[in-house]
Amino acid sequence: MPRKPGMTDEVIINMYKSGMAFKDMMPLIGLSDRQIRNVLYKHGVQMNREQSSGQPRKHKVNENFFKVWTHDMAWVLGLFVTDGTVNKHIHSISFAQKDERILKLIANYMEADYILGATGPTCKTPTLIINSKEIKKDLEKLGITANKSLTLPFPDVPEELLPAFVRGVIDGDGWVQKTGYVMNITTGSKLFSEGLLSIFQRWGLRSEITSTISTAGRPIYRVWVKGKSHLPKLAMIIYNNANDNFISYKKENMTTHSDQR
DSSP, X not given: OOOOTTOOHHHHHHHHHTTOOHHHHHHHHTOOXXXXXXXXXXXXXXXXXXXXXXXXXXXXXXTTGGGSOOHHHHHHHHHHHHHXXXXXXXXXXXXXXXXXXXXXXXXXXXXXXXOBOOOBTTBOSOEEEEEOHHHHHHHHHTTOOTTGGGTOOOOOOOGGGHHHHHHHHHHHHEEXXXXXXXXXXXXXXXXXXXXXXHHHXXXXXXXXXXXXXXXXXXXXXXXXXXXXXXXXHHHHHHSTTOTTOSOHHHHHHHTTTOSOO
């Protein structure tokens, strides 16, 4: 049975670790259950008897996490819209983040088992996998679906939780200049970039959107905050009551010109 294009060993391992049963993997991958087992054996992946027999493995997670707005939920949602993926084949979502401390915080807030996807030559970034039909459905209600990069809307976040959400967005896909004069967030969605710009303008920040075209012919939007007095002002808004849920070097760069470090 020929393996389907794009179905690398890493993809197969990620499918298995997300809780997918062999019977569901076979038609997507193009391999028999024995061939799939051989891939897993080759990489030393520990197999689950229930899952191998056809039943999806259950992972612990708070399936109500995205139903109730909290500071922690808003921050995790901000991370997800930038670094997250909705699996279109199975009821699973994932977060990719170089800083594993952030993934552990996400798992802790979501009361989820800490299940990492496989890493390898084509996927070197640690990826947290959460298997839940309910969570996937709740994200869809917020407008977050598979292949979201070009159509992502700006979610209807409660006003008091916008700082936590924006902090998550910056932690996920924000760049902060080391010298502390500029910060930008990159997105493929015009709707999301315009929503983010409106928030920065309401906060009285010097901000703008620029756009370019990628080598694949897709639009790339960057939402900027500029000025040595404006970045510390942004930091005061988004890091207030942040506890430890942020990437420290981005905060440090943003507060370079602040009187309060």
